[in-house]
Amino acid sequence: MADYIYTMEIRLTPDQLKGVNLVQEIARAAGVTLYLTGGAIRDIISGFTIRDLDFTVQGNPLKLQKDFERAGAQIAGHDEDVRTLFLVLPGNVRAEIGMSRTEEYEKVGKAPVITPASIQEDLRRRDFTVNAMALSLNEGSRGLLLDPFNGVADIEAKLLRILHNYSFVEDPSRLIRAARFAARFHWPLEERTQQRYDAAKENNYMEHILRGAVGHEIAQLAHEDDPLSVIRALEKEDWLKVLHPHWSSAKVDANGIALLMKTRQQLVDLGYTVDPSAAVMHFLTAKLSDKDISDLRRQIPRKDLIESWRDIEDHAKDLAKRLMGKEAATPSRTWNLLSAARPEMILFLAVTSRHQTVAGKIKNFLTKWRQVQQRIPLPEMTELLITPTLPEYPKIARDVFMLLLDGRLRSHTETLKFLKPFAPPPPPPPPPPRRGRGPKAAAVAAVAPAAAAPVKAGKGKGKAAPAPAAAPAVVAKSEAKPEAKAKAEAKAKPAKAAPKAVKSAAKPAAKPAAKKPAPVKKAKRKKR
Ligand code: ATP
Numbered sequence: 001m002a003d004y005i006y007t008m009e010i011r012l013t014p015d016q017l018k019g020v021n022l023v024q025e026i027a028r029a030a031g032v033t034l035y036l037t038g039g040a041i042r043d044i045i046s047g048f049t050i051r052d053l054d055f056t057v058q059g060n061p062l063k064l065q066k067d068f069e070r071a072g073a074q075i076a077g078h079d080e081d082v083r084t085l086f087l088v089l090p091g092n093v094r095a096e097i098g099m100s101r102t103e104e105y106e107k108v109g110k111a112p113v114i115t116p117a118s119i120q121e122d123l124r125r126r127d128f129t130v131n132a133m134a135l136s137l138n139e140g141s142r143g144l145l146l147d148p149f150n151g152v153a154d155i156e157a158k159l160l161r162i163l164h165n166y167s168f169v170e171d172p173s174r175l176i177r178a179a180r181f182a183a184r185f186h187w188p189l190e191e192r193t194q195q196r197y198d199a200a201k202e203n204n205y206m207e208h209i210l211r212g213a214v215g216h217e218i219a220q221l222a223h224e225d226d227p228l229s230v231i232r233a234l235e236k237e238d239w240l241k242v243l244h245p246h247w248s249s250a251k252v253d254a255n256g257i258a259l260l261m262k263t264r265q266q267l268v269d270l271g272y273t274v275d276p277s278a279a280v281m282h283f284l285t286a287k288l289s290d291k292d293i294s295d296l297r298r299q300i301p302r303k304d305l306i307e308s309w310r311d312i313e314d315h316a317k318d319l320a321k322r323l324m325g326k327e328a329a330t331p332s333r334t335w336n337l338l339s340a341a342r343p344e345m346i347l348f349l350a351v352t353s354r355h356q357t358v359a360g361k362i363k364n365f366l367t368k369w370r371q372v373q374q375r376i377p378l379p380e381m382t383e384l385l386i387t388p389t390l391p392e393y394p395k396i397a398r399d400v401f402m403l404l405l406d407g408r409l410r411s412h413t414e415t416l417k418f419l420k421p422f423a424p425p426p427p428p429p430p431p432p433p434r435r436g437r438g439p440k441a442a443a444v445a446a447v448a449p450a451a452a453a454p455v456k457a458g459k460g461k462g463k464a465a466p467a468p469a470a471a472p473a474v475v476a477k478s479e480a481k482p483e484a485k486a487k488a489e490a491k492a493k494p495a496k497a498a499p500k501a502v503k504s505a506a507k508p509a510a511k512p513a514a515k516k517p518a519p520v521k522k523a524k525r526k527k528r
Pocket of ligand 1: 051052128
């Protein structure tokens with residue numbers, strides 16, 4: 001049996017993996033059986049980006065709401081009918097936890113009858129074979145892949161195949177899904193699926209689509225990597241107007257979307273986790289009327305998307321205002337302000353701001369100022385024993401960076417002058433071996449001078465005992481992850497005296513030169 005746990009672990013982002021472990025813990029404690037299902041499995045196996053995590057439990061996930069909240073997850077909504085919980089797990093991981101169920105369509109255009117069921121039965125209600133797989137996250141069977149419709153084979157063949165002939169009649173939203181997946185993955189419909197698709201179109205099954213399904217499909221567009229091409233594909237199939245009668249590709253700000261996706265990639269390359277969904281919806285609906293936009297929002301089941309889309313312009317305006325004020329008067333202040341801002345806001349402002357000051361500051365934050373980090377003299381810091389093992393290291397590294405940013409350390413020499421007072425004293429030499437009487441002591445004494453030699457050498461200038469490897473990314477990392485930065489700063493001790501060269505917030509932790517590491521040796525010698 002293929003080890004899908006390993007595949008899952010290497011394919012998920014660290015935050016997604018933490019999310020899987022968290023959900024698994026909660027399900028185990030509640031005694032419910034848990035599976036990772038749907039698109040997440042498809043994307044893990046096919047190698048496409050894993051956009052969100054779909055879980056299925058044999059039980060009622062709505063009862064787990066409090067447990068998730070306690071674990072730091074945000075509840076972004078729920079669907080009482082299908083007992084599904086919409087979550088944002090720590091690290092901004094989108095997730096859905098649904099009840100394992102059957103859906104029986106008794107009448108065209110009517111909601112299906114929902115009944116709790118086993119996972120095997122649940123997989124039969126799904127749309128395409130590639131989406132009808134489940135990975136067990138349960139003790140005893142963890143890693144077992146349930147693939148009753150040969151989804152893995154269809155992933156390999158790059159085909160979208162429905163599970164049965166009535167699939168599109170039962171739920172016409174699957175027509176939209178087929179067009180969306182085909183556009184996203186460039187996978188064609190399997191031959192019979194294509195015939196059923198054409199027949200469904202010809203017979204206008206779409207007029208029976210359920211309102212709830214429309215809202216779900218609107219929201220899905222926000223998470224596409226290439227939303228414009230999906231919009232165009234839906235338009236070509238006549239499905240875009242099903243989502244909203246006034247929606248067309250002409251209502252999209254195509255340049256905005258293109259720039260948004262490019263800037264998003266830039267942020268991702270810098271190590272940010274950024275959710276562009278609100279901004280995507282902003283640009284996809286840029287030329288629709290306010291009323292049409294409200295209509296669209298009203299149908300979306302996830303309130304986190306509705307709110308972030310609704311508030312994006314106001315929040316971006318607030319940030320722009322702060323960027324033009326005192327709070328961002330210097331590069332270092334601007335850096336701090338933007339480091340603490342939500343990456344989603346930086347992204348949106350980077351694309352939309354027409355104000356030169358704001359755009360320039362964001363541009364510097366994303367490009368020029370990053371290069372300043374390379375001027376932090378890490379090799380010399382290592383030589384001075386200013387390494388990440390020092391509790392005050394994050395603060396020192398950060399202060400150097402801030403001073404460099406503001407042009408207050410103008411040369412390498414000035415930077416070293418600033419750093420030197422922070423160098424800790426060299427480690428004391430180990431005590432010499434104890435000398436006693438008898439053959440054993442004599443043997444120890446014979447070895448002792450050789451053992452002590454490296455310590456002597458270590459005392460010489462520039463020959464310090466090898467320091468632990470420096471962490472060159474310390475500033476970059478702490479800036480990219482504000483929480484990590486805050487933690488590191490909290491650890492760093494407050495300073496005592498600022499070096500003369502540059503009066504700054506940074507102060508040396510101790511005066512190294514004043515302290516001599518000799519007393520241990522002297523004391524020993526006296527004893528003898
Ligand atoms: P995406 O990558 O777009 O999120 P997804 O497959 O995860 O794709 P979701 O809409 O999140 O899509 O749905 C999760 C899973 O629920 C699907 O993979 C599929 O198994 C099932 N599903 C969703 N909508 C339908 C539907 N209309 N009919 C049948 N199954 C569906």
